[in-house]
């Protein structure tokens with residue numbers, strides 16, 4: 496227990512220092528960590544030994560970060576198809592690991608097994624983002640989830656106190672808890688934060704957390720606005736995956752996402768535009784060149800905040816959750832937001848592009864708007880002129896459910 500605390504604090508201190516390291520120092524650090532991960536994965540994890548041997552690859556083929564592209568990519572299907580015992584390093588006992596499942600909302604759930612060291616590591620990488628925003632160990636955090644997380648002994652002593660609230664509770668109960676405890680930090684999915692903010696506004700309550708962290712879903716401009724109004728703070732968008740912890744986050748400038756480059760090596764697949772991530776710290780279940788299936792764009796301009804960490808201009812989410820036109824152009828939700836967001840009369844929207852069906856734009860708006868929307872869509876991309884447009888009193892989704900603005904499958 497004590498050792499885990501010391502280890503977490505040490506990891507945190509180093510991580511925070513790296514945010515302003517010169518880029519060459521950061522690259523040298525990444526190179527050293529990558530070499531260790533590659534050797535370890537190849538020597539001790541059956542999944543990687545088999546994958547690399549099949550591809551005729553050996554870790555010595557990589558002589559520098561510029562050779563990273565030679566390392567075979569680990570795809571989600573491959574990870575899922577590998578027996579749990581072959582995903583973890585030799586010597587790691589599955590029975591003593593903490594299993595975590597990805598939500599599985601867009602496919603078959605995937606189980607991740609974290610030994611104690613990896614749990615510490617994931618905790619430190621997630622915490623680092625909070626500290627970048629001025630989190631204090633005396634702060635009280637409220638996290639709202641479907642599954643409640645762990646409680647730690649030190650929290651009962653008043654250090655990094657955390658209350659887990661259930662998604663199943665009514666939003667008014669979350670508001671009451673925040674008001675009663677005066678929690679300074681709140682963490683939840685974007686739509687959950689918005690539901691919390693709306694309940695606060697509707698009830699005339701004024702919970703005033705200092706920091707609100709939004710994850711798991713796109714934090715769209717309308718959701719951000721509603722959170723700002725109801726909670727009185729500008730939410731911080733954070734990106735991560737269960738298998739990789741949180742590794743990309745907005746700074747106080749809210750311009751793109753900084754990558755925690757000391758803990759995660761991030762690349763963009765040149766053909767598919769998907770994010771490929773190497774975790775530089777996990778040892779029990781190493782994750783090396785893992786194709787996340789999420790698409791993103793790199794930002795080359797330095798951030799005005801002064802941090803030297805690399806930045807992603809945008810993270811579009813799952814590659815499959817986009818509409819590909821006959822011309823090959825790929826449309827993500829920001830495209831539709833730009834086009835449809837211009838109409839003040841549209842309260843909500845969603846695009847259904849299911850295989851074998853004409854794509855349909857659903858609008859929570861009066862039907863009189865349809866001809867205007869049709870003209871605007873056609874002007875934005877001629878191929879959209881024959882799409883169906885449907886108006887509804889409300890787009891059916893519940894707070895806490897994965898927000899899918901572009902739906903291309905079950």
Ligand SMILES: [Zn+2]
Pocket residue numbers: 746747748753798799800801802
């Ligand atoms: Zn910044």
